[in-house]
Amino acid sequence: MISEKMKEYVTGSSLIRAMFEDSKKLAEIYGAENVYDFSLGNPCFPPPSVFKTTLVEILGLKDQTAVHGYMSNAGHEGVREAIADSLNRRFDTRFHTRNILMTVGAAGGINVALKTLVNPGEEIVTFSPYFGEYDSYAANVSAKLVAAPCGQPDFQPDPEELRKALTPRTKVVIMNSPNNPTGVVYSEETICAIARVLREKQKEFGTVIYLFSDEPYRELVYGDARVPYVTKYYENTIVGYSYSKSLSLAGERIGYLVIPDEAEDAPHIIAAASVANRILGFVNAPSLMQLAIGACVDVETDVSHYQDNRDLLYEGLVKIGYNCVKPEGAFYLFFQSPLADDLAFAEKAKEFRLVIVPGTAFHCPGYIRLAYCTSEETIRAALPQFKKLWDSVRPELIVSKAAGDA
Ligand code: PLP
Secondary structure, X not given: OOOHHHHHHXXXXXXXXXXHHXXXXXXXXXXXXXXXEOOOOOOOOOOOHHHHHHHHHHHOOOOHHHHHOOOXXXXXXXXXXXXXXXXXXXXXXXXXXXXXXXEOHHHHHHHHHHHHHOOOOOEEEXXXXXXXXXXXXXXXXXXXXXXXXXXXXXXXXXXXXXXXXXXXXXXXXXXXXOOOOOOOOOOHHHHXXXXXXXXXXXXXXXXXXXXXXXXXXXXXXXXOOOOOOHHHOOOOEEEEEEOOOOOOOHHHOOXXXXXXXXXXXXXXXXXXXXHHHHHOOOOOOOHHHXXXXXXXOOOOOOOHHHHHHHHHHHHHHHHHOOOEEOOOEOOEEEEEOOOOOHXXXXXXXXXXXXXXXXXXXXXXXXXXXXXXXXXXXXXXXXXXXXXXXXXXXXXXXXXXXXXHHO
């Protein structure tokens, strides 16, 4: 018999994953080339060639025990040093090797940070819409997840909503920019406002509130958008990074945490996070991936293809009539569901072989998320299908508008 807690997890299992499975079923019926899958944020490009050549070099090294064996739970020293140096060069920060802890992707990093910081019954606040897995990560540490809704239509966090959500039990606030699911990049003004509210509430409650900046999409930004380095705005910040998206290594499970010296109780957090990495069963991040990453820390992500996809999809959908949030980063586009019931709309989309994710999966009903980390051809072929889908729900829209007017 499985545990009661797991029963809940299995029943409420990720809508995104369910959509991905639906997509596979549709592909069996219609052929993969006739299904337009916008469900999963799985990069469709190969990792940069330097990653592959580095891997081959590492596999040829004499000391293969150093390559494949255990190391310190925090990761290979040389790799952590290379990451700290790269961050300092790029963001004018002052990190040391000790501030970097290698993790099993961003997901591993968040779980390590929460295990390190959160007591059962404490609260974790995040800005909605948000990556649905945060619910499970909060449950893993028996914490309550509290959502502070972003403002609309720009989907920037709302400082007033944050102020309302914080209590003396709040231990961690999770932010994610560039954002999944909206594609919005939080502005410097927003980050300053978040820092102001957190300082104010720390003082009022006499507590420490950590800000966890979940940044797997940091490198994926378009045009003039910039992603401020959050540790420079709020001292109690811990950063979680991952190479899943920037280097197309989602299946390899490699990332890191930055725990700056400025954070309250940093020496204990650094030591405890290393232990959390071990006792959560990760032990350490994959050794081969760490070593390969160590040689790729300054590799720039080529975002041109994602930017072209963004432009093509955004302009195409707006032309049809969809009300879209213009994404400045990540590879997601968020639009208002033409039907108030986003689950029904996503179901209807399958009739047109479109696989899309309802906003409900991100605690934002009435919206739809598209992952455009696909080929350009997929988007070109999908746009006429989005038009047919739009036309198919138009009669329902007219009826509901008339009912609303009456
Ligand atoms: N955080 C956010 C906001 C994400 O969108 C994802 C993955 O899609 C993750 C964390 C997990 O990333 P990783 O694959 O590096 O564990």
